[in-house]
Amino acid sequence: MKTVGEPYVPGKSNWPNSMEYFYHEKLHELRIFLDDLKENEINAVQNDPCELGIFIHQYVIFFLFKFVIYTDSKPQVILGGECPHLSYTITQGEKHEPEGDEMSPLNIHLVDAKSGIIKATRLITLSEDFFNTFKNAIKEQNDNETDKETFFNNIKKIYTEYPPNAMWENATICLLAKD
DSSP: OOTSBSSSSSSOOOOOOOEEEEEEETEEEEEESSSSSSSHHHHHHHOEEEEEEEEEEEEEEEEEEEEEEETEEEEEEEEOOOOOOOOOSSSSSSSOOOOOOOOEEEEEEEETTTBBEEEEEEEEEEOOOOOOHHHHHHHHHHHOOOOOHHHHHHHHHHHHHHOHHHHHTOOEEEEEEEE
């Protein structure tokens, strides 16, 4: 895991605002690049409840996440809502999918997009059900590979049909994540 206060990638100090999920080298990683980070956003990623979900439509996997704080006993979403979509079919000819029954934790990195400095890190354990649902979805996506243009057109249609709250309501599985 990377360290708070260090560059996410040494020598790179500017990133576009984005939220991306990756699985590589047997590691799950959620990278969040944002500028003008507030202290409550940093604290939420580091310490507050994190909800994870998987929404699957037309062989596109959406990795849902939100960090929640409670004010006056009411939940308030601090980060999340924008849903990164996942594709393991559109890589440089190499498919990545979790191997065997390994349930490696999810590594979360919150990075200041203007400086490239890591502001928060966290390791979250995925439940066996969540991991298996996710693994099976990736396998189905790989087995039903489509061309890049069709895939991205499907994503646009899905975002139109399912705003983030509808994705959460129709998620295949959800998890209140534990560290």
